[in-house]
Amino acid sequence: MDIFRYMEEFDYEELHFVQDKNSGLKAIIAIHDTTLGPALGGTRMWTYVSEEAAIIDALRLAKGMTYKNAASGLNLGGGKAVIIGDPKSDKSEEKFRAYGRFIQGLNGRYITAEDVGTTVEDMDIIYQETEFVTGVSPAFGSSGNPSPATAYGIYKGMKAAVSEYFGNDSLEGKVVAVQGAGNVAYHLCRFLFEEGAKLIVTDINKEAVKRVQEEFGATAVDPADIYAVECDVFSPCALGAILNDETIPQLKAKVIAGSANNQLKENRHGDLLHELGIIYAPDYVINAGGVINVADELYGYNKERAYKKIEQIYNNIKKIFEISKREQIPSYLAADRMAEERINKVSRSRKSFLTNEKHILKKRLK
Secondary structure: OOHHHHHHHOOOOEEEEEEEOOOOEEEEEEEEEOOOOOEEOOEEEEOOOOHHHHHHHHHHHHHHHHHHHHHOOOOOEEEEEEEEOOOOOOOOHHHHHHHHHHHHHOOOOEEEOEOOOOOHHHHHHHHOOOOOEOOOOHHHOOOOOOHHHHHHHHHHHHHHHHHHHHOOOOOOOOEEEEEOOOHHHHHHHHHHHHHOOEEEEEOOOHHHHHHHHHHHOOEEOOHHHHHHOOOOEEEEOOOOOOEOOOOHHHOOOOEEOOOOOOOEOOHHHHHHHHHHOOEEOOHHHHOOHHHHHHHHHHHOOOHHHHHHHHOHHHHHHHHHHHHHHHHOOOHHHHHHHHHHHHHHHHHHHHHHHHHHHHHHHHHHHO
């Protein structure tokens, strides 16, 4: 892998390789873009097949956070980190404290949070070494479990997507097929149930499915059958790459709106959804409730303020559909345009300011 060529092609700012011999820490921190502010993104812990795979994952995820934070209206850039290791057996206090010290050394250019393979408890350990961490325990002034906040954003974004197809945003009586019954999906089902939606749910975890059935009256189906069920909304809340050549022809939903990351296996699948007239709410915009929530911790967490910001996901999804119609492009491209436009405007403004400052300085020196 030609790292510098890759970084130049996709305009990354920094890539840090971190190791601590005593604790066994091996980590990679990628900072994609800090035009809008410090890079915020979680720390993932995973058993990568190779160091190159870990590098690629960190870089890819960091760029995704740039777009997510920009589209969400946050004054934050995009970054991500990965720790190489098994989250079930390789964790230790000394490892996370060493990692926290490295984050502190970046002096605020990167702010971390929990991600796949890491927990609130891990963030608490990191917090002992650095202030540049979010998602710690409520005892430290944090927001705690991000799942309800993520689910609330999905709920609001789904209403915006439903409005685009049906002409109003009511979910009462709508049939919503939820793929997944984990933490985010559970809270989403609660919001949908409270508005009167009819739920179809699936998950490989039978106990999680049973819980949703008992509490929200959901109908359970086999995981392989969820794509073809008769429904108004399909809500992917589990794996990525589930919108592909095999699944899209099965869909009977008019709207797709869910929490899963990287739902499109390839960009062309977003093109196909557009051609079929299926309303697709881009994942990194609709699932931003969690990052919006933890970002509020940077100002001293206030739940009411944070949830007001999360409600803006409704307007963000509406704006994406406006761009899509105006420019006649698929919604996933419209989301990218919205994020890039915000970054470019701030970048131009900053350059203009610096140019003006230099001009004033030259006049003074004369």
